[in-house]
Amino acid sequence: MSSGKEADPSLGYLTRKDIEVKLPRPTRVKNKTPAPVQITAEQILREARERQEAEIRPPKQKITDSTELADYRIRKRKEFEDHIRRARWSTSVWVKYAQWEESQKDFNRARSVWERALEVDYRNHTLWLKYAEVEMRNKFINHARNVWDRAVTLLPRVDQLWYKYIHMEEMLGNVAGARQIFERWMNWSPDQQGWLSYIKFELRYNEVDRARGIFERFIQCHPKVSAWIRYAKFEMKNGEVARARSVYEHAVEKLAEDEEAEQLFVAFAEFEERCKEVERARCIYKFALDHIPKGRAEDLYKKFMTFEKQYGDKEGIEDAIVGKRRFQYEDEVRKNPLNYDSWFDYIRLEESVGNKERIREVYERAIANVPPAEEKRYWQRYIYLWINYALYEELDAEDMERTRDVYRECLKLIPHEKFSFAKIWLLAAQFEIRQLNIKGARQILGTAIGKAPKDKIFKKYIEIELQLGNMDRCRKLYEKYLEWSPENCYAWSKYAELERSLCEMERARAIFELAIAQPALDMPELLWKAYIDFEIAEGEFGRTKALYERLLDRTKHLKVWISYAKFEASAVDYDSSNSGLTEDEVQIRKKECIEHAREIFERANQYFKDSASELKEERAMLLEEWLNIESSFGELGDVGIVQSKLPKKLKKKRQITSEDGLSGYEEYIDYLFPEESQATNLKILEAAYKWKKQKIATDEE
Numbered sequence: 001m002s003s004g005k006e007a008d009p010s011l012g013y014l015t016r017k018d019i020e021v022k023l024p025r026p027t028r029v030k031n032k033t034p035a036p037v038q039i040t041a042e043q044i045l046r047e048a049r050e051r052q053e054a055e056i057r058p059p060k061q062k063i064t065d066s067t068e069l070a071d072y073r074i075r076k077r078k079e080f081e082d083h084i085r086r087a088r089w090s091t092s093v094w095v096k097y098a099q100w101e102e103s104q105k106d107f108n109r110a111r112s113v114w115e116r117a118l119e120v121d122y123r124n125h126t127l128w129l130k131y132a133e134v135e136m137r138n139k140f141i142n143h144a145r146n147v148w149d150r151a152v153t154l155l156p157r158v159d160q161l162w163y164k165y166i167h168m169e170e171m172l173g174n175v176a177g178a179r180q181i182f183e184r185w186m187n188w189s190p191d192q193q194g195w196l197s198y199i200k201f202e203l204r205y206n207e208v209d210r211a212r213g214i215f216e217r218f219i220q221c222h223p224k225v226s227a228w229i230r231y232a233k234f235e236m237k238n239g240e241v242a243r244a245r246s247v248y249e250h251a252v253e254k255l256a257e258d259e260e261a262e263q264l265f266v267a268f269a270e271f272e273e274r275c276k277e278v279e280r281a282r283c284i285y286k287f288a289l290d291h292i293p294k295g296r297a298e299d300l301y302k303k304f305m306t307f308e309k310q311y312g313d314k315e316g317i318e319d320a321i322v323g324k325r326r327f328q329y330e331d332e333v334r335k336n337p338l339n340y341d342s343w344f345d346y347i348r349l350e351e352s353v354g355n356k357e358r359i360r361e362v363y364e365r366a367i368a369n370v371p372p373a374e375e376k377r378y379w380q381r382y383i384y385l386w387i388n389y390a391l392y393e394e395l396d397a398e399d400m401e402r403t404r405d406v407y408r409e410c411l412k413l414i415p416h417e418k419f420s421f422a423k424i425w426l427l428a429a430q431f432e433i434r435q436l437n438i439k440g441a442r443q444i445l446g447t448a449i450g451k452a453p454k455d456k457i458f459k460k461y462i463e464i465e466l467q468l469g470n471m472d473r474c475r476k477l478y479e480k481y482l483e484w485s486p487e488n489c490y491a492w493s494k495y496a497e498l499e500r501s502l503c504e505m506e507r508a509r510a511i512f513e514l515a516i517a518q519p520a521l522d523m524p525e526l527l528w529k530a531y532i533d534f535e536i537a538e539g540e541f542g543r544t545k546a547l548y549e550r551l552l553d554r555t556k557h558l559k560v561w562i563s564y565a566k567f568e569a570s571a572v573d574y575d576s577s578n579s580g581l582t583e584d585e586v587q588i589r590k591k592e593c594i595e596h597a598r599e600i601f602e603r604a605n606q607y608f609k610d611s612a613s614e615l616k617e618e619r620a621m622l623l624e625e626w627l628n629i630e631s632s633f634g635e636l637g638d639v640g641i642v643q644s645k646l647p648k649k650l651k652k653k654r655q656i657t658s659e660d661g662l663s664g665y666e667e668y669i670d671y672l673f674p675e676e677s678q679a680t681n682l683k684i685l686e687a688a689y690k691w692k693k694q695k696i697a698t699d700e701e
Contacts, residue, residue: 420452
């Protein structure tokens, strides 16, 4: 236990001060200016290398007699054995041991070391290679053969062992033995390089038929495009044109659908081109372009373009150019199949060529790319693919059944529960009408109304029935239209207009009444205007006036007041009962109408003055309109009535604050009406009187 006190040094213990290590203080750099002579890192390294002391090596030992040699060998073997015991799996230790025994010309001991090493790790092909090299170097050929034979038997997938074995036999002139080794190797189906090495071996000894047989086995083992092309080039090199063509034809039969088929067709076409068979080459190019997917035919298109520019006529060159553009479009639609603009360009290209089968194929591929989401914005461009397809079948291909099928499939595809396209319904119906199939058109439009009712569909269906003169159908359609959209003022107005055109005035009036009784309307002002214009056209002065009054019960809009007043002012012209009056009676009637108009203006002015005093601008506009109408009355008008009510225009400024927090001022027009001016004057007088009274009281004090 430590007591906390320092130990006494006289007792033999170390004190805490003795234990502490005193570190030197860091030296402070006083002069920080650069040295006059700069030394680089390279100079420092060079000087260190020059000053380095020479390596001390042990002196070479010279062995003078057999006893020293035996001692040396025993010592070295003991060292090697010790190394092996410590690092049994180290290949380098075994190799050094065996090579040392070889240097001592003790080949039996060397072989023993190699065999011991192989017992430890026979899968290490480096050991086999070095073992065989030792036997070959010392010209023990049979021993080397034995090593190679064991190596390729145990490690048949190591190509280097086979190559070295064959090379040894070939260097010894044992061609039959080398061929036998190749055959053993080929039974293991090596890679292409092994087969090609065998073929080159046979060709070195002018064994062409043997090489051809090896090629036949080669393409069976590796049925790849590169193997067939090598075989064909081999035949071509030996002048066997017919055999080379046969090889290419068999390759096309077997590998036309392969991913590397492009290389095969290019090589075949170039072969025919070298043989001066231009038409054959052109047929190969066209066949390839028709069968290879466009995404894998880039090099093929380039070669075909070059070929046509060299051998083709104008038509052939144009066809090649179209093929190149076709490849570009194929690449675009492959990268992004939902880019419908690329499909439109591609279709336009095919339509310019005029091949019906190709055009239909591209259309079918395009419409197969259905938008991923059921949202209308994703479908708006896509649906035009169907429309163009149908128009092509009808106008260019003149195949009416296919056109009908296109419209039918398109309408099946659209999710009508979420959204629909009125255009496609109408185009399908119009197509049936052009085919004089009215029943079919009605079925399509009826289905459209049931599944996806839209304004355009109702309007077009009604228009068709009107042209056919089926008024009862028109009425039913209008009823369906209004059941679906009772707030649609356009539909109410058109329905009433239809009844009026049929001289059914009471029905038209009843429709208008039903319309204005609806709780919600999209454009009520247009509906009321249509109703009022209808009554005016019928000369129903009393009904029109009643309509205006009913309208004023609903809204006190400025335009309603002005329209009502103008109607009253010109009621003489509208009232059909005035036709039998004399001129004086007409003048009296005009005065009455003017008085009625003034009463409406007065009512409007009073409303804006009392109930809507904040609408100063509307009131000013009302008075200006009143003044203009009084001026238009001529002698019967009284401008003075209005002038006394006109306001004064005042320019004022008011503070505005923007979103950024900055404030400023803007000018605006304010209106000061006569009654407001009088009230202002009274307030000023009251303030002046109060001030004078206070002043008098101050003077008296």
